[in-house]
Amino acid sequence: MTTPAAAPASSGFDSFFEFLPIGAYRSSQSGVHFRANPALVRLNGYDTEAQLLAAVRDIANECYVDPQRRAEFAAALLRDGQVRGFVSEVFRHRTRERIWVSENAHLVRDADGQPLFFEGTVEDLSERIDQLAELERREAQLRQLADHVPGMVYRVHFVNGTLMRYSFVSQGVREVYGLSAAEVMANPAVMRPMRHPDDHARLDGVVAEATRLGLPLAVEFRIVTTDGKVRSLQMNSSVVEQTGDEQVRVGVIIDVTAQREVEQALRDSDVRWKLALDSVGDGVWDWNPLTRHASLSPRCRELYGLPPDHDGELDFLMHPDDREAALAARQAHLDGRTPVYVSEHRMRHADGRWKWILSRGMVIERDEQGRPARMIGTHTDVTERREADALRAQRDRAEAAQRAMTQFLSRVSHELRTPLNAILGFTQLVVTDPGTSPKHRPWLEEVLGSGRHLLGLVDDILDLTGAQSGLMSFELEAVPLAPVLQECRSMLAAAADSMQLLVSETIVGQDLKVRADRKRLKQVLSNLLSNAIKYNRRGGSIFITCRREGDAVELAVEDTGHGLDEVQLARLFAPFDRLGAQRSAIPGTGLGLSLSRQLVEGMGGRIVVSSRPGEGSRFSLRLPPA
Numbered sequence: 258m259t260t261p262a263a264a265p266a267s268s269g270f271d272s273f274f275e276f277l278p279i280g281a282y283r284s285s286q287s288g289v290h291f292r293a294n295p296a297l298v299r300l301n302g303y304d305t306e307a308q309l310l311a312a313v314r315d316i317a318n319e320c321y322v323d324p325q326r327r328a329e330f331a332a333a334l335l336r337d338g339q340v341r342g343f344v345s346e347v348f349r350h351r352t353r354e355r356i357w358v359s360e361n362a363h364l365v366r367d368a369d370g371q372p373l374f375f376e377g378t379v380e381d382l383s384e385r386i387d388q389l390a391e392l393e394r395r396e397a398q399l400r401q402l403a404d405h406v407p408g409m410v411y412r413v414h415f416v417n418g419t420l421m422r423y424s425f426v427s428q429g430v431r432e433v434y435g436l437s438a439a440e441v442m443a444n445p446a447v448m449r450p451m452r453h454p455d456d457h458a459r460l461d462g463v464v465a466e467a468t469r470l471g472l473p474l475a476v477e478f479r480i481v482t483t484d485g486k487v488r489s490l491q492m493n494s495s496v497v498e499q500t501g502d503e504q505v506r507v508g509v510i511i512d513v514t515a516q517r518e519v520e521q522a523l524r525d526s527d528v529r530w531k532l533a534l535d536s537v538g539d540g541v542w543d544w545n546p547l548t549r550h551a552s553l554s555p556r557c558r559e560l561y562g563l564p565p566d567h568d569g570e571l572d573f574l575m576h577p578d579d580r581e582a583a584l585a586a587r588q589a590h591l592d593g594r595t596p597v598y599v600s601e602h603r604m605r606h607a608d609g610r611w612k613w614i615l616s617r618g619m620v621i622e623r624d625e626q627g628r629p630a631r632m633i634g635t636h637t638d639v640t641e642r643r644e645a646d647a648l649r650a651q652r653d654r655a656e657a658a659q660r661a662m663t664q665f666l667s668r669v670s671h672e673l674r675t676p677l678n679a680i681l682g683f684t685q686l687v688v689t690d691p692g693t694s695p696k697h698r699p700w701l702e703e704v705l706g707s708g709r710h711l712l713g714l715v716d717d718i719l720d721l722t723g724a725q726s727g728l729m730s731f732e733l734e735a736v737p738l739a740p741v742l743q744e745c746r747s748m749l750a751a752a753a754d755s756m757q758l759l760v761s762e763t764i765v766g767q768d769l770k771v772r773a774d775r776k777r778l779k780q781v782l783s784n785l786l787s788n789a790i791k792y793n794r795r796g797g798s799i800f801i802t803c804r805r806e807g808d809a810v811e812l813a814v815e816d817t818g819h820g821l822d823e824v825q826l827a828r829l830f831a832p833f834d835r836l837g838a839q840r841s842a843i844p845g846t847g848l849g850l851s852l853s854r855q856l857v858e859g860m861g862g863r864i865v866v867s868s869r870p871g872e873g874s875r876f877s878l879r880l881p882p883a
Contacts, residue, residue: 280379288316302351408511453479540636562607576603735883765804770883
């Protein structure tokens with residue numbers, strides 16, 4: 258087989274090639290472009306054919322998202338001599354944007370029948386693919402919605418007024434007819450035998466008339482189920498497409514049996530149940546203020562766990578603390594001072610629970626003297642809403658208290674800085690004064706140390722309140738971990754040496770970088786290392802590891818100290834809580850870890866702690882990679 262160094266060209270081909278609105282090319286079997294028209298050049302993000310030919314040296318690996326598709330494409334060409342509609346996901350070569358394309362190509366052979374090169378076109382299908390995906394997504398959403406609509410949602414096709422097929426049937430058909438959607442779509446006449454004999458002809462006539470005139474259809478009919486029960490159905494449909502003799506309608510069939518039974522019951526019952534059910538309450542009550550007799554709906558009895566045959570007043574279930582206000586509100590309505598009776602109060606369930614109930618009612622009858630003779634109303638269980646309201650109020654109070662405390666600490670800290678700086682400054686002057694006696698110098702050094710400790714505490718409080726209130730700003734950038742870690746180790750080397758600690762460091766990938774504020778990151782790392790030193794055993798070890806973990810960079814500091822139990826771990830990040838260390842000689846303010854967590858979360862990361870008593874602790878800092 259011979260492979261040409263360059264593909265031949267022809268002036269006729271060039272003219273067609275240049276003005277073709279879709280991408281066109283001539284390439285070698287091995288994956289090198291010989292020619293590319295302007296449309297293909299633009300598709301790949303280049304300005305000239307020369308740029309594209311120079312940039313692309315291996316079509317399979319550089320252009321195809323799955324290089325195997327190029328191998329399949331070439332194999333089909335060599336086997337069949339041409340390929341039609343070969344769809345693949347590819348890259349725009351220059352920008353690496355992923356798009357979908359369709360290729361049509363043929364194989365050009367020499368006089369001996371040996372393959373010379375491929376010629377073909379490339380059409381960008383991305384918009385069409387996106388549209389198809391969007392259509393599929395919407396179709397799936399419509400199916401989900403249809404399956405949640407009570408009853409049977411359908412799309413049906415008529416030809417010359419004759420039912421031909423169902424192209425969509427929701428799963429609700431099983432609830433209505435006891436059939437599956439697949440059964441109905443396979444046999445559009447499968448539901449006809451279930452029609453009530455008295456409604457058969459009428460239903461056919463109504464459907465035929467609506468189909469002939471292209472009008473919306475609304476009809477009620479009955480069916481007889483396999484167990485002999487008669488059910489009432491409501492059918493509504495309208496035309497969505499008319500093409501020649503074919504008419505497409507969409508509609509819904511819902512079971513209105515219960516509704517019709519209720520309507521019949523209302524027609525047969527007295528006025529009280531008509532009005533009571535119209536009030537749309539959870540539990541219905543009908544009360545005669547003169548005889549003190551009350552009738553309760555089944556739902557009302559169920560609301561309080563009462564026996565099915567219980568009737569009578571429910572006042573005895575009222576909470577003692579709510580009884581006076583509820584009865585006063587009811588009496589105000591009975592006296593005509595309010596248009597309706599409304600009260601929210603607690604009622605006792607049979608199992609001893611207290612429920613919050615919204616009770617509403619209205620007088621509908623009065624006797625000849627104008628006295629209330631009948632009052633109807635409803636009870637609605639609002640326990641969940643009341644509990645949610647209470648929780649929201651409690652949360653709001655806690656948040657307000659937290660904000661007040663944060664503002665107080667911030668203001669006090671700011672006020673302390675000025676006198677503290679003055680104390681430290683003048684103390685330093687006295688310490689450095691040659692006239693200061695040796696006797697007083699240690700006392701002054703103690704004042705300086707205590708002042709610096711207090712100033713550090715003030716700074717930590719300011720940082721903590723700033724982080725909690727969201728006022729602290731972060732300058733996020735790509736920060737290499739190794740230099741920052743080295744700076745922190747250098748600052749704390751003397752402290753580690755004094756404890757005779759062995760500090761080891763493992764960085765998996767020396768170029769590890771995180772997206773963080775360098776100053777704040779150094780502050781957090783210094784705190785973690787300082788704690789690992791202070792709370793370690795003399796002669797113990799500290800292990801520092803840095804590595805990429807999934808979508809984050811992890812920096813872990815592990816010590817061989819005394820460790821923490823579950824109670825201590827639960828209090829670990831509470832401000833000012835040193836977990837008992839305040840009674841030891843170990844210095845600290847109890848703000849370091851609380852502040853560190855706020856800083857890390859402000860940079861989009863988190864701190865994870867694991868520890869067991871007697872086995873040391875491991876603090877893992879996870880930040881997003883740069």
